[in-house]
Amino acid sequence: MPGSTRGTDGFKASKGMSAQKRREALQAYLFLAPATILLFVFGILPVGYAFFISLHQWRIQRGAFTGLRNYGRLLGSPLNLLLLAAGIGMLIGAYYVWRSIATQPAGWRTRLRIALAALLIIGGLTLVLGMDRALAAAAEERMTMGYLLSVLRTVFYSAGTVPFQLILAFLLANLLFQKIRGRSLFRMLYFLPYITPTVATAAVWTTVFEPRRGLLNTILMQIFHMSESNLPRWIFDSTGIVPLMGQWLGLSLPDWVAASPILSGPSLAMIAVCIYNIWVFTGYNTVIFLAGLGAIPYELYEAARIDGAGRWQLLRHVTLPLVSPTTYFLTMMGVIGTFKAINHIYIMTQMVGLGGPQDSTTTAAIFIFKQFREGNRWGVASAAALTLLGIILLLTWIQDRMAEGRVHYA
Amino acid sequence: MHKVNLLPRLRNYGVRSLLYMLLTVGAVVALFPFAWMLLTSLKTYGEHSTRVFWPKALTTLPYSDLPRGREIVVDLYPPAEEWGGAPSSALPLLEGRILIDRVTAPVQEQLTREGLSPPFWIMILAADTDSEVEGYDTFYYNVNTRVIQQETVRVNWRAKRFLFFHFIQKENWKAPYFLSAPDMERWGPQLVIRDNDPDHFAVRVTWQPVTMFFFNFITGWVESDFGRYMWNSIRLTLIQLVGVVTFSTLAAYAFARMEFPGKNGIFAVFLATLMLPEVVTLVPNFSIVIQLDRFFERVLGIENAWLNNWTALTVPFMASAFSIFLLRQFFAQIPKDLHDAALIDGCGHLRFLLQVVLPLSKAPLMSIILLNGIGSWNAFLWPLIVTTRNTWRPITVGLSKFIEESAAEVHLMMAGATITIIPILILYFFTQKQFTEGIATTGLKG
Numbered sequence: 001m002p003g004s005t006r007g008t009d010g011f012k013a014s015k016g017m018s019a020q021k022r023r024e025a026l027q028a029y030l031f032l033a034p035a036t037i038l039l040f041v042f043g044i045l046p047v048g049y050a051f052f053i054s055l056h057q058w059r060i061q062r063g064a065f066t067g068l069r070n071y072g073r074l075l076g077s078p079l080n081l082l083l084l085a086a087g088i089g090m091l092i093g094a095y096y097v098w099r100s101i102a103t104q105p106a107g108w109r110t111r112l113r114i115a116l117a118a119l120l121i122i123g124g125l126t127l128v129l130g131m132d133r134a135l136a137a138a139a140e141e142r143m144t145m146g147y148l149l150s151v152l153r154t155v156f157y158s159a160g161t162v163p164f165q166l167i168l169a170f171l172l173a174n175l176l177f178q179k180i181r182g183r184s185l186f187r188m189l190y191f192l193p194y195i196t197p198t199v200a201t202a203a204v205w206t207t208v209f210e211p212r213r214g215l216l217n218t219i220l221m222q223i224f225h226m227s228e229s230n231l232p233r234w235i236f237d238s239t240g241i242v243p244l245m246g247q248w249l250g251l252s253l254p255d256w257v258a259a260s261p262i263l264s265g266p267s268l269a270m271i272a273v274c275i276y277n278i279w280v281f282t283g284y285n286t287v288i289f290l291a292g293l294g295a296i297p298y299e300l301y302e303a304a305r306i307d308g309a310g311r312w313q314l315l316r317h318v319t320l321p322l323v324s325p326t327t328y329f330l331t332m333m334g335v336i337g338t339f340k341a342i343n344h345i346y347i348m349t350q351m352v353g354l355g356g357p358q359d360s361t362t363t364a365a366i367f368i369f370k371q372f373r374e375g376n377r378w379g380v381a382s383a384a385a386l387t388l389l390g391i392i393l394l395l396t397w398i399q400d401r402m403a404e405g406r407v408h409y410a
Numbered sequence: 411m412h413k414v415n416l417l418p419r420l421r422n423y424g425v426r427s428l429l430y431m432l433l434t435v436g437a438v439v440a441l442f443p444f445a446w447m448l449l450t451s452l453k454t455y456g457e458h459s460t461r462v463f464w465p466k467a468l469t470t471l472p473y474s475d476l477p478r479g480r481e482i483v484v485d486l487y488p489p490a491e492e493w494g495g496a497p498s499s500a501l502p503l504l505e506g507r508i509l510i511d512r513v514t515a516p517v518q519e520q521l522t523r524e525g526l527s528p529p530f531w532i533m534i535l536a537a538d539t540d541s542e543v544e545g546y547d548t549f550y551y552n553v554n555t556r557v558i559q560q561e562t563v564r565v566n567w568r569a570k571r572f573l574f575f576h577f578i579q580k581e582n583w584k585a586p587y588f589l590s591a592p593d594m595e596r597w598g599p600q601l602v603i604r605d606n607d608p609d610h611f612a613v614r615v616t617w618q619p620v621t622m623f624f625f626n627f628i629t630g631w632v633e634s635d636f637g638r639y640m641w642n643s644i645r646l647t648l649i650q651l652v653g654v655v656t657f658s659t660l661a662a663y664a665f666a667r668m669e670f671p672g673k674n675g676i677f678a679v680f681l682a683t684l685m686l687p688e689v690v691t692l693v694p695n696f697s698i699v700i701q702l703d704r705f706f707e708r709v710l711g712i713e714n715a716w717l718n719n720w721t722a723l724t725v726p727f728m729a730s731a732f733s734i735f736l737l738r739q740f741f742a743q744i745p746k747d748l749h750d751a752a753l754i755d756g757c758g759h760l761r762f763l764l765q766v767v768l769p770l771s772k773a774p775l776m777s778i779i780l781l782n783g784i785g786s787w788n789a790f791l792w793p794l795i796v797t798t799r800n801t802w803r804p805i806t807v808g809l810s811k812f813i814e815e816s817a818a819e820v821h822l823m824m825a826g827a828t829i830t831i832i833p834i835l836i837l838y839f840f841t842q843k844q845f846t847e848g849i850a851t852t853g854l855k856g
Contacts, residue, residue: 046698
C-alpha cells in the first residue's frame with residue numbers, strides 16, 4: 001500500500017524523504033495492525049453483521065431472509081410509529097418555540113407563540129398518551145413483543161436516576177470543595193460503590209431490598225413500626241408507583257391510570273433498581289464534579305465577590321455555568337449508561353425472573369438480552385439492538401442540540 | 411473585643427460541623443450496604459432469618475473457654491439394625507461414634523434448649539461414595555424405622571475433611587436429637603479425618619476460632635469453587651492487561667508520533683467504537699466467536715480454541731479505543747526534540763518507544779492498567795455468555811451462579827460477595843489516589 005501512494009498526500013517530499021516516510025508509514029501500519037484488526041473484528045464488523053442478522057429469521061442458525069419484518073415486529077404498525085414520532089416532534093417543536101419566545105419582546109406575537117407552544121404541548125402529550133393506549137393494546141395482542149414498552153421503561157429508568165444522582169453529586173462535590181480535612185478520605189469512600197463489582201453490590205442490594213428479612217424493611221418495621229402487611233415488597237412488586245402512592249395516600253385513582261403504562265409510572269421494582277443505580281453513580285459523579293469545580297479559575301469568584309455577589313449568586317452565576325461541561329458530560333454518560341445497563345438488573349431480578357416481576361424491569365437492554373438468551377431469537381435481538389443504537393445516537397444528538405448555548409466552556 | 415469575635419467564630423463552627431455532618435451522612439449511605447454485607451456474611455442462617463442485627467461471631471461468647479482439641483481413633487463397624495428404614499443404596503457402609511464431653515457456649519445454649527447437656531455422641535458415617543453425583547452422599551436420619559430427615563452432604567474424601575455433626579445423640583443411641591444444623595456445624599467441634607482405614611478413622615476433634623469466625627466464607631469457598639473462579643479472574647485480568655498495554659501503546663504511539671496516510675480517518679473510526687454499547691455488539695460478537703471456534707477446530711484442529719477459553723474472554727477487549735486515546739494524548743505531549751535527538755543517535759521508533767516514551771508515561775499507563783484491570787475483573791455479561799464450564803469462568807459469573815444456588819442462604823451469598831469484592835478493595839486502597847485522579851481526568855470505566 002505505501003508503494004502505491006507514492007507522490008500523493010503526505011508523500012510530496014523529495015525522493016529520499018519519501019523512502020524514509022514510506023518506511024515509517026509501513027512501520028506505523030505494523031504498530032496499528034493488532035489494535036485495528038481487533039477493533040474491526042469485534043467493534044465495527046459486528047454492527048454490519050448485526051444488521052445482516054436482523055434481516056433474517058435467525059435462531060442460533062441462519063434461517064430465512066425476512067427483510068425488515070423483525071423491525072416491524074418490534075415497532076408495531078407504521079401508523080403507531082408515525083403517531084409517536086409526530087408526538088415527540090411536536091414536543092420538540094414546542095420546546096423550540098418556547099425558547100424563541102424568551103428572546104422576543106412582549107406583544108401579541110408573544111401571546112400567539114405562548115398559545116402555540118401550549119397547543120403543541122397538549123398535542124404532543126395527547127399523541128404520546130394515545131400511543132400509550134396503542135401500546136397497551138399491542139402488548140395484549142403480543143404485536144410488538146413489548147419492545148416499545150421496554151423503551152418506555154428505559155426512559156423511566158433514566159428519568160429516575162440521572163437527575164437525582166446529578167443533584168446529589170453536585171451538592172456533595174460542593175461540600176467537599178470547601179476547605180475541609182479528610183477530603184481525599186471522603187472522596188475515596190464515595191467512590192467505593194463505583195469500583196466494586198456490580199454483581200457483588202447488586203447482590204448485596206437485593207438482600208437489602210428483600211421484603212421479609214431485608215435491611216430496609218427491617219428498619220421500616222422495627223424503627224418506624226410499620227406493620228408487616230404494609231411493608232413495600234420492592235423487587236417483588238410490579239405495581240406502578242402512581243397507583244401505589246394512591247394506595248398509600250388512600251386516594252382512589254381511576255382504573256385507566258393503573259392500566260396505562262405511562263401514567264402508572266415505573267414499577268416499585270424499577271424504583272429499587274433506580275435506587276441502586278443512584279447509589280453506584282453518585283460517588284462517581286461527585287468525583288468528576290469535584291474535578292470540574294477545581295478547573296474553575298479562582299479569580300472569577302474574587303471578581304464576582306468584589307461586585308457584591310452573595311453565596312447563592314456565586315453558585316447560580318459562576319459555579320453552575322462554569323461547571324456545565326461536566327454536567328453535560330455526566331448527563332450523557334448517565335443516560336447512555338441507563339440505556340445499556342444489564343448486569344445489575346440481571347442480578348437483582350434473578351429471584352423473580354430476569355426483567356421481572358411481570359417484565360416491569362425489562363428495559364430495552366434487558367429486552368435484547370432476553371430475546372437473545374431466553375428466546376434464542378437472534379434476528380429480533382439484533383433488530384432491537386440496532387434500534388437501541390439508533391435511539392442512543394438520536395438522544396446524543398438531541399442532548400447536543402439542547403446543550404448548545406447552555407454549556408459554557410471556560 | 412472578645413465578645414465581638416466570639417459570635418462569628420461560633421457560627422463558623424456551626425457551619426463547619428454541619429458540613430462534616432452532611433459529608434458523614436453521605437459516607438454512611440455509600441458504605442452501609444458494605445457494612446450490611448459484612449455483618450450478614452458473619453451470621454448464621456438462624457441469625458439472619460430472625461433479623462438479629464449483631465452476629466454472635468462478633469462477640470467473645472463463642473471463642474471464650476474453648477475446649478481443647480484432641481486426636482482420637484474411631485472404630486468403625488457395620489451399621490446397626492435400626493438403620494433399616496432407609497433405602498439400601500444410601501446405607502452407610504460403616505459407622506462409628508465420637509464422644510463429645512465439652513462444648514462451646516453457643517452449642518451449650520442449643521443443648522439447653524433441647525434439654526440436653528454434654529457428654530453426647532456424634533455419629534460418624536463412612537458412606538458409599540459411588541453415588542450418582544460424585545462427591546455427594548445422601549444420608550437418612552431415622553428414628554427406629556422412620557426416616558425423619560434426609561440430607562445430601564458433600565463428602566470430600568480426598569481432602570480427608572469429613573465434617574459431620576448433625577446426628578447427635580445421647581448415650582442411648584436409639585434416641586437421636588437434632589439440633590439446629592447450621593449452628594452446630596459452626597460452633598460445634600470440627601472433625602477432620604486424618605486417616606481412613608477400612609476399620610477405623612483417625613479423627614482430629616478441634617474447636618478453631620478462625621474456622622468458627624470465617625465459617626461462611628469457608629463454606630462458600632468450598633461449595634462454589636471460588637478458588638478456581640478467583641484464579642481464573644486473576645489469570646484473565648493479567649492476560650487482558652498484557653494485551654491492552656501492548657496493543658494500546660503501539661497504536662497510540664503510531665497516532666501520536668508517526669506520519670502515515672489515513673491517520674485521521676483511522677483515528678476517527680477508533681473513536682467511533684467508543685459510542686457502541688456492549689449490548690449492541692453482543693449477538694454478532696457471540697456469533698463471530700462461535701464461528702472462530704469452529705474455524706480453529708476444523709482448519710487448525712484445536713478444540714475449544716475460543717469458547718470456554720481465555721481467548722474469547724480477553725481478546726475482544728484487548729484493543730481499547732479509550733486506552734489508545736488516553737495514551738495518544740499523553741504521548742503527543744512528549745517533546746519532539748527528544749525524538750529528533752534520539753533519531754540522530756540512530757534510534758528507531760520501537761526503541762524510542764520502549765526506552766524513552768514508556769518510562770516517561772508511568773502515570774497514564776497506571777491509569778490504563780487500573781481502569782482495564784477493574785473493568786476486566788468486574789466484567790459479567792460477556793463471560794456469562796461465552797463460558798459454559800468452570801475452566802475459565804471468572805469470579806463474577808461464579809458469584810452469580812452461587813447466588814442462584816444459595817438464594818435462601820443469604821449469609822453464604824454475602825460471604826461470596828465479600829470474597830469477590832476483597833481483591834478489588836485491596837487494589838483500590840493501595841492505588842486510590844492514582845485511581846480517583848485518573849478517573850477524574852479521564853472520566854470513564856475501562
